[in-house]
Amino acid sequence: MNRVTQELRFWELLYHLVNKEGMRLVHLSKNRDEAWIEDDRQEPYQIIRVVLRDLDWAREFREEVEKAEKRAKEVRRHLGLRQANVVNLIVSLYEPVDSWESEADRPLPFTAGGKKQLRTILMTEGNKEEIMFPMATEWALNETPSFVPLHTAEESEGLLRTLRNEVRRAADKRTEDERNLFLYGKPVLTFILLFSIVGMYMLVEQEGSTTDIRTLIDFGAKFNPLILEGEWWRFFSAMFLHIGFLHLIMNSLALFYLGGAVERIYGTVRFFLIYFIAGLSGSVASFAFNEQVSAGASGAIFGCFGALLYFGVQHRRLFFRTMGMSVLVILGINLTLGFVVPMIDNGAHIGGLVGGFLASAAVNLPRTPFRPARRLFAFAVTAAGIAGLLFYGYSKPQDGTGYLAYAQIGQEYYQEEDYQEARRYLTLAAEGGAETPEVWFLLGNTYAMEGEYEEAGDYYYAALDLDEGFGPAHYNLALVYLEKGDLDTARDSAERAIELEPDNDQFRELTEEIERRMD
Known part of the structure; x- marks a missing residue:
């Protein structure tokens, strides 16, 4: 040879x-x-x-x-x-x-x-x-x-x-x-979404503040009590709101890179479906498992992770030769932070991740066999998952946590000396099940500040029924009885307040004032 x-x-x-x-x-x-x-x-x-x-x-x-x-x-x-x-x-x-x-x-x-x-x-x-x-x-x-x-x-x-x-x-x-x-489409929708969330951020900042709970609720943040009353559109509007500049920047960068990659791989129409199905899945999961006020595009962005994972399933070797390990590491870090940091809405993240993966299976990758049975199955699983979360969210007993936002809003109005609005929101909080002594205490204060001492006393007693060791309620009761001229009861309440907080000079001064009047 x-x-x-x-x-x-x-x-x-x-x-x-x-x-x-x-x-x-x-x-x-x-x-x-x-x-x-x-x-x-x-x-x-x-x-x-x-x-x-x-x-x-x-x-x-x-x-x-x-x-x-x-x-x-x-x-x-x-x-x-x-x-x-x-x-x-x-x-x-x-x-x-x-x-x-x-x-x-x-x-x-x-x-x-x-x-x-x-x-x-x-x-x-x-x-x-x-x-x-x-x-x-x-x-x-x-x-x-x-x-x-x-x-x-x-x-x-x-x-x-x-x-x-x-x-x-x-x-x-x-x-x-x-x-x-990786180059099937162009990131047209990605830039439209970026402009939308930045524009919404600027509008909210102009009208109030993106860190103010009242402004966020007014502009459509996910707020369970209002969703339960029929405002279902909050599942979508919350995707365009962000709480503070750092939240906006982090999600904008993630959307730019992840959304751009997904739109290039899947094309604009498929990306539109993946993004909004994932966003809806994230919002519904948050509604089902988190009663706090929340906002942000995180659920939809985690849906982009899900879309990339589906691409990895279909093209495993290519996925790991290119972006695979980076995607998995970043995803793992974000999910871990969601479990460690209490303020992160991990329900929305996981819901968006699963929703994005299933939505990607339903729309399928471009230039691949049609496979109607597989796509129909993925769509059915996605719809069933969202429906199941909605059913759970609407039917589960409310523990009052979601209504604490009303308490916060009421407190803000109270600090602004708008006692009528404060009373309205604090009452909503109490009726919704947010029965903390602070809610009843502030309700009593709204009446006391307007000279309605009888009603104020009733709310202070309601606060003490929840926490008999709540010193400020005893102190305010002493003030109410002092105004009403019932010095003996006023002294008993003031002395109880001192027992609970013996180092409180304000409580001690009130006791001394009552004793001077009794002399």
Whole structure:
């Protein structure tokens, strides 16, 4: 076998693996005598090195094996296949003249369950048929590689040029096809959404403050009591509101990168459906599991994570070769923070993540088989999940936590000395089940500030029914009885307040004032 024939065998083998079997050409050396191929057709994935070498001595064979072992570490790391087995296939004119078999593993399958193994096979013109059949079986090839009979030098050169071109064309086409998976659409809707949430932020800041609970509720934040009264549109309006500048910046950056990536992969129409289905899923999950006032595009943004994960399921190797580990790490950090930081609405995050994944399965990736049954199933699961969360949210007993926002609003009005509005919201809080002593105490204050001491006293007693050790209620009761002229009861209340807070100078001064009047 002359040198041209040896090259021909090298390229025939590459052509078969890349063009006919669909394996991925990872690297081809400048001298075109060494190729690294990834067999990513099915798990377990393996890496194949095909190299063209003239080996005269066993020492040269050993050096080639050592070179393959060293290079294999880099290739595994580059491909994200750190545990993959490697086949080192050397195409040579002849076997080494001295004994070389002890330097190589025989052409047998890898040890069952083994990882990071390297096996070297020497292929010559004399043993190629013997090697190819077991290799085709072991690698589950569609057919055994075939080799053309020996040709004249001119014919061989022509065939070599053809094979080289075909291999390169197939490798370039696969690279282009993979690149096009990330460039199906343009991020048009992403920028529209960004402008929308920034514009809404500026509008809310102009009308009040994005950190003010009253303003947020007025502009459509997720607020369970009003949703229960029929304001279902808050599931969507909350997606365009953000609480403070930092919240806006963080979500805007996430939307820019994640939303842009998803829209490029899925296209604008599919991205629209994924984004809003995920946003709805996140809002409904928040409604079901979190009674606090909430706002933000986080649920929809986590839906973008879900869409990227679905892409990873459909294109696992490409996903992990490109953005996979980064997506998983960032997602893991965000979910962990959601469980650790109490103020983060993790229900919305998880709901959006699952909703985005299912919505992606329902709309499917572009340029893929239609698969109506699978898409219909994903859509049905998504709809059933949202319906189930809605049913749970509307039917579960309310513990009053959601109505604490009314208490906060009432307190703000009280501080602004608008006692009528304060009383209205504090009453809503109390009727909704937010029965904390502070709510009844503030209600009493709204009456006391307007001289309605009888009503004020009733609310102070209501606060003490919830917490008999609530010192300020005893103190205010003493003030009420002092105004009414009932000095004995006033003194009893003041003394009880001092018992609870003996270091409170204000309580002590009131007791002394009552005693002076009694003298």
